[in-house]
Amino acid sequence: xxxxxxxxxxDISENVRGVLGKGVKIGMKxxxxxxxxxxxxxxxxxxxxSRAFILSAKVPAKLESSxxxxxxxSIASLKTKQLHIEAEDKRNIFKPIETEDAEHIIGHIGVSxxxxxxDIPRPLHTxxxxxxxxxxxxxxxVQRAVDTMGTxxxxxxxxxxxxxxxxxxxxxxxVREEVIWDVDTIYLSQANRELCLDDFNHMDSKDLxxxxxALEHNTWFTKLSSYHTRLAEHSEPLCKVMRKNTKLExxxxxxxxxxxxxxxxxxxxxxxxxxxxLHTVSLSHNHLEDRGVNxxxxxxCKLPRGLQHLNLxxxxxxxxxxxxxxxxxxxxxQSLKQLHLAxxxxxxxxxxxxxxxxxxxxxxxxxxxxGTECAIDPxxxxxxxxxxxxxxxxxxxxxxxxxxxxxxxxxxxPIQMHTGHSEEFRIHVTHQHRRKSKEQIFASASFKEFFLTxxxxxxxxxxxxxxxxxxxxxxxxxxxxxxxxxxxxxxxSSCELKKTGGEMLESTIANVPCIASLDISxxxxxxxxxxxxxxxxxxxxxxxxxxSKNFSGIRPRRLPRVxxxxxxxxxxxxxxxxxxxxxxxxxRYRGEGLPAWREGMPAWTPMRKQKW
Numbered sequence: 001x002x003x004x005x006x007x008x009x010x011d012i013s014e015n016v017r018g019v020l021g022k023g024v025k026i027g028m029k030x031x032x033x034x035x036x037x038x039x040x041x042x043x044x045x046x047x048x049x050s051r052a053f054i055l056s057a058k059v060p061a062k063l064e065s066s067x068x069x070x071x072x073x074s075i076a077s078l079k080t081k082q083l084h085i086e087a088e089d090k091r092n093i094f095k096p097i098e099t100e101d102a103e104h105i106i107g108h109i110g111v112s113x114x115x116x117x118x119d120i121p122r123p124l125h126t127x128x129x130x131x132x133x134x135x136x137x138x139x140x141x142v143q144r145a146v147d148t149m150g151t152x153x154x155x156x157x158x159x160x161x162x163x164x165x166x167x168x169x170x171x172x173x174x175v176r177e178e179v180i181w182d183v184d185t186i187y188l189s190q191a192n193r194e195l196c197l198d199d200f201n202h203m204d205s206k207d208l209x210x211x212x213x214a215l216e217h218n219t220w221f222t223k224l225s226s227y228h229t230r231l232a233e234h235s236e237p238l239c240k241v242m243r244k245n246t247k248l249e250x251x252x253x254x255x256x257x258x259x260x261x262x263x264x265x266x267x268x269x270x271x272x273x274x275x276x277x278l279h280t281v282s283l284s285h286n287h288l289e290d291r292g293v294n295x296x297x298x299x300x301c302k303l304p305r306g307l308q309h310l311n312l313x314x315x316x317x318x319x320x321x322x323x324x325x326x327x328x329x330x331x332x333x334q335s336l337k338q339l340h341l342a343x344x345x346x347x348x349x350x351x352x353x354x355x356x357x358x359x360x361x362x363x364x365x366x367x368x369x370x371g372t373e374c375a376i377d378p379x380x381x382x383x384x385x386x387x388x389x390x391x392x393x394x395x396x397x398x399x400x401x402x403x404x405x406x407x408x409x410x411x412x413x414p415i416q417m418h419t420g421h422s423e424e425f426r427i428h429v430t431h432q433h434r435r436k437s438k439e440q441i442f443a444s445a446s447f448k449e450f451f452l453t454x455x456x457x458x459x460x461x462x463x464x465x466x467x468x469x470x471x472x473x474x475x476x477x478x479x480x481x482x483x484x485x486x487x488x489x490x491x492x493s494s495c496e497l498k499k500t501g502g503e504m505l506e507s508t509i510a511n512v513p514c515i516a517s518l519d520i521s522x523x524x525x526x527x528x529x530x531x532x533x534x535x536x537x538x539x540x541x542x543x544x545x546x547x548s549k550n551f552s553g554i555r556p557r558r559l560p561r562v563x564x565x566x567x568x569x570x571x572x573x574x575x576x577x578x579x580x581x582x583x584x585x586x587x588r589y590r591g592e593g594l595p596a597w598r599e600g601m602p603a604w605t606p607m608r609k610q611k612w
Contacts, residue, residue, distance in 0.1 A: 074130035114150025158220030260292030282311035290321030306335030326353035451478030476508035526553035
């Protein structure tokens with residue numbers, strides 16, 4: 001064997017091929033001496049595209065060990081016939097037979113890494129924690145070989161399939177051809193740069209690991225998303241991707257079963273990647289709790305390119321976590337455009353830091369605080385100061401308007417009594433009036449001023465929030481004086497407005513030119529609908545109107561008049577061909593009376609049936 005150098009004899013070579021199997025493509029085979037303890041043995045070193053195999057140099061050959069190139073901790077060759085490779089916590093001491101064998105072996109590893117990860121200019125230096133070759137001329141020879149032989153055209157989607165195949169080997173999992181086909185065909189044809197893990201959740205969960213890991217050095221995909229795939233067992237590869245990838249701009253991992261421990265590891269990964277391109281983070285519906293939010297809020301608020309979109313909906317955060325997050329958000333006022341904190345339980349009195357975020361000049365366009373049990377009236381003082389210019393979408397649904405009841409001044413109205421009534425009766429009446437006064441709630445001046453001065457509002461929702469009548473009046477009076485806004489959607493569904501709120505709506509709605517869509521469904525207007533619809537009909541700007549679930553309390557004798565009011569509203573609107581139909585809600589009452597009610601209505605009027 002020594003006479004023929006490091007060349008592997010034909011019979012051993014064929015036997016090695018049979019041991020490794022047809023699925024493993026060997027790019028280089030060499031005989032090499034391996035030092036084990038105090039003795040040396042001649043072995044076969046076989047190098048594939050991603051793994052090195054050490055086999056016995058005899059027939060039949062036996063596979064003794066192997067290591068993946070990405071598991072190499074260090075390579076050292078201080079002499080021509082010396083090569084130390086530490087991988088997977090094992091130190092392999094090789095003594096090459098020929099002078100240039102060490103350079104050829106290191107060069108092959110470098111070329112393989114370069115072909116797998118074509119966007120890494122110097123893969124040996126980038127991917128290996130330690131590389132030492134002396135003298136320096138030998139290092140130059142290796143680098144020259146990598147630059148010459150490693151250059152090839154990228155595959156589809158930035159060479160994803162080659163990276164995926166390499167990572168399947170790394171995770172000791174079989175390559176799934178459907179993954180390669182989906183990416184190389186469907187993703188490429190659609191120029192899709194969002195890798196959605198939900199596309200592959202029909203496979204075994206463990207098969208997602210290589211797909212995620214393939215993004216570590218991929219430059220094609222700019223978004224990694226998952227909306228309903230459990231990823232708890234893939235926390236490590238997810239964090240490695242964020243530690244190494246420099247092109248991903250959006251990370252969306254919603255309802256993925258992640259917890260506070262994942263958040264801590266992700267925070268460390270983000271801090272270690274100084275070239276990260278990330279600007280959008282969505283971890284909604286994961287049980288991060290305050291500890292997880294505290295861990296990750298600092299790194300995501302200090303992203304090099306600025307945080308633009310943060311979604312922490314329903315992550316188990318309380319006022320303590322929100323306050324810590326708000327302190328970090330102070331530095332994002334000129335970059336953060338969307339903030340979603342819905343369905344986390346906190347109160348406005350406990351989140352003064354968050355109010356400070358809203359009060360400073362900012363570029364927020366979307367803000368969601370729905371379902372936080374937060375008193376919304378105190379927030380408008382902050383909104384008025386910092387959110388006037390850019391805020392387009394404001395969702396405050398399912399909250400409380402205020403936790404404080406504002407006492408009306410006692411009205412000293414003279415009460416006319418018959419001379420027979422005593423002073424005790426006079427006092428009793430006065431105390432009754434005072435108790436009723438305590439129940440009345442007034443909106444703050446800032447509430448009205450926000451709607452009067454906001455410049456970009458397009459969608460506003462208070463759905464499911466019990467609104468006092470004065471708040472309804474203040475909001476619509478503010479909007480009526482705002483001549484900048486256009487095509488605003490207002491959602492006041494399920495606000496328990498009832499008759500009193502309906503009267504406030506009547507007194508203001510006709511003079512609001514900026515509302516294009518109004519949802520007042522499920523407010524218990526009942527028989528008051530007849531009058532309310534007549535006032536709404538005077539507002540010609542409203543193109544979409546939802547009035548469903550407001551008819552259950554109408555007495556049968558009043559029903560025809562209410563139906564006539566609905567019919568009249570639709571017919572008046574349809575009389576103008578330039579107007580689109582506004583009422584998108586039809587009514588059905590035990591199947592009776594509807595044909596007569598629809599007589600004379602245009603056949604093209606779209607109707608959405610609702611039970612009421």
